[in-house]
Amino acid sequence: MTGLQIFGLPGLAEVQAGDDLAALSVETADAAGTPLQSGDVLVVTSKIVSKAEGRTVELADIVPSPFALAWSEPWGKDPAVTEIVLREAKRIVRQVGPILITETHHGFVCANSGVDQSSSGAKGRAVLLPLDSDASARSIRAGLAAAGLDIAVVVSDTFGRAWREGQTDIAIGIAGIQPILSYIGQVDPHGHEFHVQALCIADELAGAAELVKGNVSRIPLAVIRGHSWEPDDTATIAPVLRDQSRDLFR
Amino acid sequence: MTGLQIFGLPGLAEVQAGDDLAALSVETADAAGTPLQSGDVLVVTSKIVSKAEGRTVELADIVPSPFALAWSEPWGKDPAVTEIVLREAKRIVRQVGPILITETHHGFVCANSGVDQSSSGAKGRAVLLPLDSDASARSIRAGLAAAGLDIAVVVSDTFGRAWREGQTDIAIGIAGIQPILSYIGQVDPHGHEFHVQALCIADELAGAAELVKGNVSRIPLAVIRGHSWEPDDTATIAPVLRDQSRDLFR
Numbered sequence: 146m147t148g149l150q151i152f153g154l155p156g157l158a159e160v161q162a163g164d165d166l167a168a169l170s171v172e173t174a175d176a177a178g179t180p181l182q183s184g185d186v187l188v189v190t191s192k193i194v195s196k197a198e199g200r201t202v203e204l205a206d207i208v209p210s211p212f213a214l215a216w217s218e219p220w221g222k223d224p225a226v227t228e229i230v231l232r233e234a235k236r237i238v239r240q241v242g243p244i245l246i247t248e249t250h251h252g253f254v255c256a257n258s259g260v261d262q263s264s265s266g267a268k269g270r271a272v273l274l275p276l277d278s279d280a281s282a283r284s285i286r287a288g289l290a291a292a293g294l295d296i297a298v299v300v301s302d303t304f305g306r307a308w309r310e311g312q313t314d315i316a317i318g319i320a321g322i323q324p325i326l327s328y329i330g331q332v333d334p335h336g337h338e339f340h341v342q343a344l345c346i347a348d349e350l351a352g353a354a355e356l357v358k359g360n361v362s363r364i365p366l367a368v369i370r371g372h373s374w375e376p377d378d379t380a381t382i383a384p385v386l387r388d389q390s391r392d393l394f395r
Numbered sequence: 396m397t398g399l400q401i402f403g404l405p406g407l408a409e410v411q412a413g414d415d416l417a418a419l420s421v422e423t424a425d426a427a428g429t430p431l432q433s434g435d436v437l438v439v440t441s442k443i444v445s446k447a448e449g450r451t452v453e454l455a456d457i458v459p460s461p462f463a464l465a466w467s468e469p470w471g472k473d474p475a476v477t478e479i480v481l482r483e484a485k486r487i488v489r490q491v492g493p494i495l496i497t498e499t500h501h502g503f504v505c506a507n508s509g510v511d512q513s514s515s516g517a518k519g520r521a522v523l524l525p526l527d528s529d530a531s532a533r534s535i536r537a538g539l540a541a542a543g544l545d546i547a548v549v550v551s552d553t554f555g556r557a558w559r560e561g562q563t564d565i566a567i568g569i570a571g572i573q574p575i576l577s578y579i580g581q582v583d584p585h586g587h588e589f590h591v592q593a594l595c596i597a598d599e600l601a602g603a604a605e606l607v608k609g610n611v612s613r614i615p616l617a618v619i620r621g622h623s624w625e626p627d628d629t630a631t632i633a634p635v636l637r638d639q640s641r642d643l644f645r
Contacts, residue, residue: 148607152398239643246643254558303594307557307644308504309565310637311575311595313602325561344553344605345561352563353603355594356622357398372606387560393489393496394557394644 149371152179153357153364160365162199167288170366179368183295186372187285188354190365191302191317192261192272194281200273202229216240226262229271233258238395249274252386253317254395255304275300278318279381286320286378297322297374301351307394314355316347316382322374324348324385345385399621402429403607403614410615412449417538420616429618433545436622437535438604440615441552441567442511442522444531450523452479466490476512479521483508488645499524502636503567504645505554525550528568529631536570536628547572547624551601557644564605566597566632572624574598574635595635 154173160166166189174181181187195201209217209224213231217224220243227245231237234247238254247258251274259274275281282298289296300318316324324347354367389395404423410416416439424431431437445451459467459474463481467474470493477495481487484497488504497508501524509524525531532548539546550568566574574597604617639645 148400148402149603150398150400151603241643244643308637308642309595309598309635311593311598311635313595313598315559343561345559345563346606348559348561348563349602349606352599353399353401353606356596356599356603356619369606385559385561387558392558393491393494 147371149353149369151353151357151367151369153359154179154366154368155364157193157364157366160193160196162197162201164197165288166193166197167285167292170285171289171292171294173366174368181289181294181296181368182370183293184370184374185294186297186299186322186350186369186374187289188299188301188314188351188358188367188369189282189285190358191259191274191278191300193365194275194278194285194300194318195272198275198281200275202271202273204229204269204271226257226260226271229273230258230260233260233273248395251278251317252383253304255302259302259304259317274302274317279320279383280318282318282320283378295321295376297376299347299350299354301354303355313348314351314358316345316351316385319347319380319382321376321378321380322347323377323380324382347382347385397621399603399619401603401607401617401619403609404429404616404618405614407443407614407616410443410446412446412451414447415538416443416447417535417542420535421539421542421544423616424618431539431544431546431618432620433543434620434624435544436547436549436572436600436619436624437539438549438551438564438601438608438617438619439532439535440608441509441525441528441531441550443615444525444528444535444550444568445522448525448531450525452521452523454479454519454521476507476510476521479523480508480510483510483523498645501528501567502633503554505552509552509554509567524552524567529570529633530568532568532570533628545571545626547626549597549600549604551604553605563598564601564608566595566601566635569597569630569632571626571628571630572597573627573630574632597632597635 204225207225209228213228214224217227239246261272286298298320301314327343358364454475457475459478463478464474467477489496511522528550536548548570551564577593608614
C-alpha cells in the first residue's frame with residue numbers, strides 16, 4: 146500500500162522561550178519510538194513556535210488605547226487583549242458585534258489577529274503569532290538538516306473561514322516545500338485545460354495533521370510520511386496569501 | 396505507531412450513470428490489494444458521484460437566457476455553461492469580471508455553482524454537483540453496510556476560498572460521522588474555556604484524502620484508516636453551512 150502515514154508525536158513538555166524545536170522534535174520522535182526520517186513533512190502548531198520565540202505578552206503590561214477600551218466594554222472583552230489584537234493587525238477586515246476579523250501584519254485574515262489566550266500557559270498572558278512564520282519554519286528545517294534530516298516543515302494554526310462553520314488547521318509558515326501545486330497549462334484526459342488550477346497542498350497537509358493532533362489532547366507535533374515533495378528552499382507561504390486587489394471578500 | 400493511513404484506490408474505470416459506487420469501491424479496493432475495513436472513512440470525489448447519478452448535461456440542449464448570453468460574450472465564456480451555472484445557483488454572491496461566485500441550492504458558496512466541464516468525460520458536456528450530496532453519501536454508506544462494512548463516507552469537491560490562493564478539497568456530503576467536532580464548554584489545561592470551539596473534521600478529512608488522490612492522476616476514491624469516529628446516521632453536512640445571517644462575507 147502506498148499512501149500517507151500521519152501520526153502525532155506525543156510527550157513534548159511545555160515549550161519555553163529559547164527552546165530548540167528542531168532538537169525537541171527529534172528527541173520527542175525518538176522517545177515515541179517513531180524517529181523522524183528524511184522525506185517526512187513535520188507539521189508544527191504555531192503556539193509552540195510562538196512560545197519558543199518568546200512571542201507572549203503579559204496583559205498587565207498593556208495600556209489599552211481609547212478605541213480598544215471603548216469597543217471592549219460593551220462586549221465584556223478584556224481591553225488589554227483587544228489592544229494586542231489591534232497592534233497585531235495591519236487593518237480590520239470586519240468588526241461586527243463582538244467579532245473582530247483582522248488582516249495581520251503577515252497578511253493572514255483571521256479572528257483576533259491570531260492572538261490566543263487559551264494556550265498561553267498562564268492566565269493573564271496572551272500568545273501572539275510568530276513574527277515571521279516562514280523564518281520559524283526555515284529555522285526548524287535547518288535544525289533538522291543539521292541533524293542529517295531533509296524534512297519539510299509546515300507551521301500551522303487553527304483558523305475560521307468564510308461561509309463555512311467549524312475551523313480547520315491551515316499553514317501560516319512553510320520551509321522546504323512549495324505550498325501550492327499548480328496544474329496551470331496541464332490538460333486533462335478529455336482535452337480540457339485542467340479545471341483545478343492550483344491546489345494548496347500546504348493547507349491540506351496542515352489540516353491532515355490536525356486530525357492526529359487533537360486540540361484538546363494538545364499534541365503540537367505531527368509527521369506526514371509518504372508525501373512526495375521536491376525540496377525547494379525558496380518556498381514561503383507568500384503565494385497562498387491572496388493580494389487584496391484580487392480578493393472579492395476583503 | 397498509532398495515527399492515520401491514507402491511501403488512494405487506483406484502478407476504477409470511468410464511472411457511468413447507474414453505477415453502484417459502493418460495490419465499485421469494494422471491488423476496486425479488493426483489486427488494489429487494500430480491502431476496505433469497518434472503521435475506515437471513504438472519501439469519494441463528487442465527480443464520480445455526479446456521473447453515477449446522471450448529473451451531466453449536454454451543452455447543446457441548453458437554451459441560454461438573455462442574461463447568460465449578455466454576460467458570457469465579453470468574457471468569451473460559453474453561454475450554455477453560464478446558463479447551467481445560473482440554474483444551479485440559489486443566488487449570485489459575487490460577479491466581478493469573468494468570475495462568478497454563487498451559492499448553490501445546497502448552500503455551498505463556490506465558483507460557477509460547482510459546474511465542471513473538465514471532468515465530464517466528453518467535450519460539450521458539463522458535470523453538475525450531486526442533487527443531494529448527503530443522500531449520495533448515505534447511499535454509498537448503506538451499500539457498504541449491506542456488504543458488512545461500517546464505513547463513514549465523505550463526498551468531496553475542490554473549492555476555492557476567500558483570502559487564500561489555491562484550492563483545497565472540502566466535504567459537500569457526509570454519512571455516518573458528524574462533520575464538526577465541538578469543543579464548546581471544554582476547558583483547556585490552563586483553565587480557559589477552549590479557544591477552538593469546533594473543528595470541521597469533514598473538511599480536514601477531504602483535504603487529507605486529496606493529498607493521495609492527485610487531481611491529474613485522477614484517483615477518485617481514497618481511504619482514511621485509523622481515524623476514530625462514532626457512527627451517527629443522523630449526520631449531514633448542514634452544520635458546516637454557515638447561515639447567511641451569521642456570515643460576514645456573503
